[in-house]
Amino acid sequence: MMEARVIGLAEAIAPLPLAGSTQWPDGSWFNTLMDRPGLSVMIFAPRGVDRQTSHERDEIYIGARGHATLQIEGKARSFGAGQIAFVPRLVQHRFVTMSPDFAAWVVFVDA
Numbered sequence: 001m002m003e004a005r006v007i008g009l010a011e012a013i014a015p016l017p018l019a020g021s022t023q024w025p026d027g028s029w030f031n032t033l034m035d036r037p038g039l040s041v042m043i044f045a046p047r048g049v050d051r052q053t054s055h056e057r058d059e060i061y062i063g064a065r066g067h068a069t070l071q072i073e074g075k076a077r078s079f080g081a082g083q084i085a086f087v088p089r090l091v092q093h094r095f096v097t098m099s100p101d102f103a104a105w106v107v108f109v110d111a
Contacts, residue, residue: 007033009064012043013103023051030106038110045103050094057108061085066102068095079104 017027026048034041040057043064061070067080072093079085079095080102087093089111095102 005034009043009103013045016043016045017047040106040108042106042108043103044106046095046098047100050096050098052094054090054092055087055108056089057110058089059087060107060109061087062105062107064103064105066099068098068102068104070095 012031012033016031017024017029018031020027029046030042030044032040032042044061061079061084063079063081063083065081067078070077070079070085070093072085072087073091076096077085080099095104
């Protein structure tokens with residue numbers, strides 16, 4: 001059973017970037033904070049290029065700070081602190097033109 005916890009933005013972002021990988025050669029800009037069957041919560045603070053691809057799960061972004069353009073299936077949408085965005089599973093999306101302080105909470109949900 002997962003223990004109850006409270007995590008602040010500064011604590012969530014502190015370890016970023018994580019080690020690089022093939023997909024994220026300059027380091028990984030997301031930190032998984034909670035992971036349970038059917039639900040995952042992360043902080044995502046991409047710098048430079050957002051290299052993400054579509055996902056197998058529905059995704060909810062909650063703007064934590066800064067602003068960016070969120071492209072969903074090629075259509076640009078303004079996104080920033082205090083906003084929420086829903087991206088259905090398998091839909092192509094990524095953040096572009098991000099402010100230097102951009103960060104978003106990410107919730108993955110199994111349908």
